[in-house]
Amino acid sequence: MAIISDDENFSKKVxxxxxxxxxxxxxxxxxxxxxxxxxxxxxxxxxxxxxxLKISIEAAKKRETPLDHILFYGxxxxxxxxxAGVIAQETGVSIKITSAPSLxxxxxxxxxxxxxxxxxxxxxxxxxxxxxxxxxILYSAMEDFCLDMTTGKSQSVKTMRVPLVKFTMIGATTKAxxxxxxxxxxxxxxxxxxxxxKEELIQVVKRTASILNxxxxxxxxxxxxxxxxxxxxxxxxxxxxxxxxAIVKFDGVITEEVAKKSLETLDIDNMGLNSxxxxxLRLIIEKYDGGPVGIETLSAALGEDIxxxxxxxxxxxxxxxxxxxxxxGRKVSPEAMRYLGxxxxxxxxxxxx
Numbered sequence: 001m002a003i004i005s006d007d008e009n010f011s012k013k014v015x016x017x018x019x020x021x022x023x024x025x026x027x028x029x030x031x032x033x034x035x036x037x038x039x040x041x042x043x044x045x046x047x048x049x050x051x052x053l054k055i056s057i058e059a060a061k062k063r064e065t066p067l068d069h070i071l072f073y074g075x076x077x078x079x080x081x082x083x084a085g086v087i088a089q090e091t092g093v094s095i096k097i098t099s100a101p102s103l104x105x106x107x108x109x110x111x112x113x114x115x116x117x118x119x120x121x122x123x124x125x126x127x128x129x130x131x132x133x134x135x136x137i138l139y140s141a142m143e144d145f146c147l148d149m150t151t152g153k154s155q156s157v158k159t160m161r162v163p164l165v166k167f168t169m170i171g172a173t174t175k176a177x178x179x180x181x182x183x184x185x186x187x188x189x190x191x192x193x194x195x196x197x198k199e200e201l202i203q204v205v206k207r208t209a210s211i212l213n214x215x216x217x218x219x220x221x222x223x224x225x226x227x228x229x230x231x232x233x234x235x236x237x238x239x240x241x242x243x244x245x246a247i248v249k250f251d252g253v254i255t256e257e258v259a260k261k262s263l264e265t266l267d268i269d270n271m272g273l274n275s276x277x278x279x280x281l282r283l284i285i286e287k288y289d290g291g292p293v294g295i296e297t298l299s300a301a302l303g304e305d306i307x308x309x310x311x312x313x314x315x316x317x318x319x320x321x322x323x324x325x326x327x328x329g330r331k332v333s334p335e336a337m338r339y340l341g342x343x344x345x346x347x348x349x350x351x352x353x
Contacts, residue, residue, distance in 0.1 A: 035211050035236055036082045038089050044207065045200040045232070046079065049191050053083075056189060057090055066119045067091060068188030069142055069169040071127075073176035075315050077233030078193040080172035084123040087170065095121040100129040109134045113141050118165040127171035128178035135183055142169055142186045174311070195230030195319060198222070204232045205239055209254065214243040219256035227263055229272040229316045241266060271320065271339065276304070277313055278340065281322060284332045285342055291324075291331030298330065 037043040040050050053070075060067045067087070072080040081097070088095035096112060103109045103124075116122060124130070130138070140148050140161075147162040171187065173179060184190070196204070202218075202225045209216040216239075224242060228235035239254075245262035246254045267275045283301055284291045299306045304313075314330075317323035322336035334344035 035208050037086060040086060040090060042207075043079070043082065043086055044203045045196045046083070046193060049083075049193065052189075052191070053087065054090075057087065060091070066166045067121075067168045069171075069186060070189040070191070071171045071173070071176070071179075071184065071187040072191055072193060073173045074193035075195065075231070076174050076311075077231040078195070079232055080193060081123070081125060083193075084121065084170045084172070088121050091119070091121075091168075093119045093121055093168075095123055097123045097125070099125040100127050100134075103130065103134045106133050106137060109137050110147060113137075113147065113164055113167075114162075116165060116167045119167065120165075121168045121170055123170045123172070125172050126174070127183075128173040128175045130183075135180065138169070139182060139186065196228075196232060196235075197230075198225050201225035201228050201230070201232065201235050204235050208236045208239045209243070212240065212243060214239065214246070214254060215252060216254040217256065220254035220259045223256050223259035223263070224254070227268050227270065227272040230319065234272075238263070238266075238268070272316070276302075277317060280309070280313055281317070281332055281336050281340060284330060285337060285340070290337065292326045292329035293331075294329040 040054060043050065057067060070087070072083060074080065084095060084097070094117065096116070098112065103112075112122065137147065140146055141164060145164045145166050147164060149160050149162055169187075176184070176190075176192075202221045205221040205224050205228075206216065209221070220242075224238050225235060228238060242254055242259055242262040245265070246252055246258050250258050263269075269278070273281075280298065280302060283298065284293055287301070288297075295306055295309060298304075299309060302309070314323060314325075317336075318325065321333055322339070324331045324333055337344045
């Protein structure tokens with residue numbers, strides 16, 4: 001079975017500017033998708049990354065070829081999926097979105113690859129969770145744009161190479177280190193998304209409030225931004241939650257005072273720490289003299305899964321410097337002790353390494 005390549009049709013469409021537009025499905029009607037930026041102009045933050053992508057997209061258009069495969073990695077909530085949608089919009093092609101855990105059988109990934117049109121984008125979220133068979137299928141698909149398949153049984157087994165149209169693969173992962181080298185090396189562009197600054201998050205908060213028709217002051221936006229842990233997804237969620245408080249308990253406008261009272265009710269402090277974060281830090285300080293203590297011990301003491309602590313709690317605590325990873329376990333920094341109202345241990349009391 002062979003597939004006729006329509007790369008020539010893709011080139012003709014580029015020349016005529018008749019391009020397939022991104023599809024709209026039920027998922028696009030959800031809250032998160034309604035506030036997703038659709039272009040680089042409306043996408044806030046990641047300035048250097050945006051400039052690099054603009055150059056790559058412009059070069060691909062001038063060459064009249066699909067964009068190189070792209071890998072985005074970094075903490076969750078920073079806009080990896082949104083960037084994939086923006087790239088599709090900017091290049092004027094459709095995008096098919098899936099996640100690695102849903103590609104359990106080889107025929108799942110084969111079916112998607114064979115249904116792609118020339119220049120189309122395939123976005124795979126959490127790509128580090130691909131099973132081995134699906135990953136091996138992607139090797140030849142990404143590098144040679146073909147599928148290596150076998151037919152028959154025993155001595156009559158034959159191998160055949162089925163051509164695919166040229167497409168762009170965009171992968172997103174929170175754990176770039178878990179990707180195998182052969183898969184990672186097949187991406188032409190590899191970019192890390194950075195945490196947002198407070199100024200960038202203020203813009204995000206104002207934009208989201210505007211889309212949701214929520215009135216907000218500059219001070220109110222700054223208060224929400226300062227507690228959003230450097231993450232746009234959290235900022236968007238807090239805008240909606242604080243907006244609910246503003247409508248029900250106040251006059252409908254998010255001011256600094258409204259934001260503070262609402263976020264205190266939600267148990268989110270000035271640094272964006274929630275009750276779990278503070279409980280973790282206090283446990284290490286009070287029960288283990290500030291650490292170091294193993295993650296397994298902390299998991300058992302808190303009744304939380306190790307993965308939850310590593311993937312949800314620790315990234316932001318490490319970023320702020322409140323938590324330290326040492327060869328012997330986790331340790332709370334003096335800054336965290338002072339922030340929580342504890343007196344930092346003296347040099348003689350600290351564990352030596």
